[in-house]
Amino acid sequence: MDYFEPKSLDEALSLLAKHGHEAKVIAGGTDVMVDIKYKEEPGCLVNIKKISGLGGIQENGGSLRIGSLATIRDVETSSLVRDKLPVLWESAHQFASLQIRNTATIGGNICRASPSGETLAPLLVLEAKGKLAFSEGEKTEPFMSFFQGPGKTSLGTKGLLTEIDVPFPAEGSRGVYLKHAVRGAMDIAMVGVAVLITPDAARNTLQDVRIGLGAVAPTPIRASKTEALLRGKSLTVALLKEAAAMAAAESSPISDQRSSGEYRRWIVEALTRRGLEQTWKAATGKEVA
Amino acid sequence: MSVTINTKINGQPISASAEASTSLLEFLRDTLEMKGSKLCCNTGECGACTVIYNGRPINSCVTLAADANGAEITTIEGLADGDKLHPVQQAFIDTGAVQCGYCTPGYIISVKALLDRTTKPTAEDIEEAVSGNICRCTGYNKIVDAIHLAADRIAGRA
Known part of the structure; x- marks a missing residue:
């Protein structure tokens, strides 16, 4: 196996252009090292951790700029993330063990494009965007279109994610991230549901609703039909029930060793209901009538 | 491909070579013969291989040995002071x-x-x-x- 430690983004991009499909990018390594030990060694490993300027978390106007090499622990311990993006904070907090959070990077969690990637459903409801670098130039892409399948993203084999731009949610909005797993944070999510709602000025109706579902489709998804059903309405018991069932119908989970597809659908329904109930109460001060 | 790793383990500067795919745990146990950090799940789930890397606990089994370059690492062997336990x-x-x-x-x-x-x-x-x-x-x-x-x-x- 060849091994490279590029010192600059340009150097890394030309290595990826040259080695293409053979090359595997490594940052924290918490997933890639397991692949090397249990699956197969890539032809060449490109370690991007020595590239400067890819870390850090800063406020940038109305959004937060998170460097792709920021660790999950950096995200979890950032007071900016905790104050401004509690939905993302929650997913970083429920992310495996302290040892893993100290090593794993947010860029790695995103580029791995696992449907169950902990931060992905929160990033979808926050309408975050990625800055993608290629040897031909840079582009910004919303994460809504970035994920193309398990392990597949619009980076292909030649691009690198350099930063993540997360806009602050609207004033008065409330969000939650709910994870279902057998052994709490240590386990990979069977289902993850992120809900972000913004009430109207009178706090009577849902002006904006965003529901992100993780681990229940080939990529993390937004439950867009459910969102459309809820938008502009007041949350009633009947509507809550209908919305939760619709979110479950929008999911297309597989059965695997962690749970059956049928069970995952039940959990999507339960967590969507719980997430909407909690955020509605928090945002409007009212019970679901 | 072999890489040279210059690191500091338990306060001692160490220089050694290892295959690029070597994990930090394999480097400690097999290259340096420091068997205190344990190999168990080898997937970052059980914590038996935990070492302190630049002040933070990490799983050495899912860390690239090459990332030890320039780092300060504390292993279980570095805790006792002679016969006096930590x-x-x-x-x-x-x-x-x-x-x-x-x-x-x-x-x-x-x-x-x-x-x-x-x-x-x-x-x-x-x-x-x-x-x-x-x-x-x-x-x-x-x-x-x-x-x-x-x-x-x-x-x-x-």
Whole structure:
């Protein structure tokens, strides 16, 4: 196996252009090292951790700029993330063990494009965007279109994610991230549901609703039909029930060793209901009538 | 392809070569013959391989050995001062927090990292610090007792 430690983004991009499909990018390594030990060694490993300027978390106007090499622990311990993006904070907090959070990077969690990637459903409801670098130039892409399948993203084999731009949610909005797993944070999510709602000025109706579902489709998804059903309405018991069932119908989970597809659908329904109930109460001060 | 790794382990500068795909755990155990850090799940789930990397506890089994270049690493071998055990090691013995012992080096490293951060850990701090370490023998209560005892001794409360 060849091994490279590029010192600059340009150097890394030309290595990826040259080695293409053979090359595997490594940052924290918490997933890639397991692949090397249990699956197969890539032809060449490109370690991007020595590239400067890819870390850090800063406020940038109305959004937060998170460097792709920021660790999950950096995200979890950032007071900016905790104050401004509690939905993302929650997913970083429920992310495996302290040892893993100290090593794993947010860029790695995103580029791995696992449907169950902990931060992905929160990033979808926050309408975050990625800055993608290629040897031909840079582009910004919303994460809504970035994920193309398990392990597949619009980076292909030649691009690198350099930063993540997360806009602050609207004033008065409330969000939650709910994870279902057998052994709490240590386990990979069977289902993850992120809900972000913004009430109207009178706090009577849902002006904006965003529901992100993780681990229940080939990529993390937004439950867009459910969102459309809820938008502009007041949350009633009947509507809550209908919305939760619709979110479950929008999911297309597989059965695997962690749970059956049928069970995952039940959990999507339960967590969507719980997430909407909690955020509605928090945002409007009212019970679901 | 072989890489040269210049690092500092338990305060000692070390230079050695290893295959590029080597994990930090394999580098410690097989290249440097330091067998204190344990190989168990080899996937970053059980914590038996925990070492302190630039002040933070990490799983050495899912860390690239090449990332040790320029880093400061503390392993279980670096805790005792001659025959005098580190307070965390002594507390594990005194409370009976050890049975088969395989997970113990990883626990002691995680607890040392915790007590380097604070000598007044809350129940939540303790749970967070060792949630990535699995013990199949003790049932955890005695480990929590050991953490409290070590914290009290380090802070001079016991």
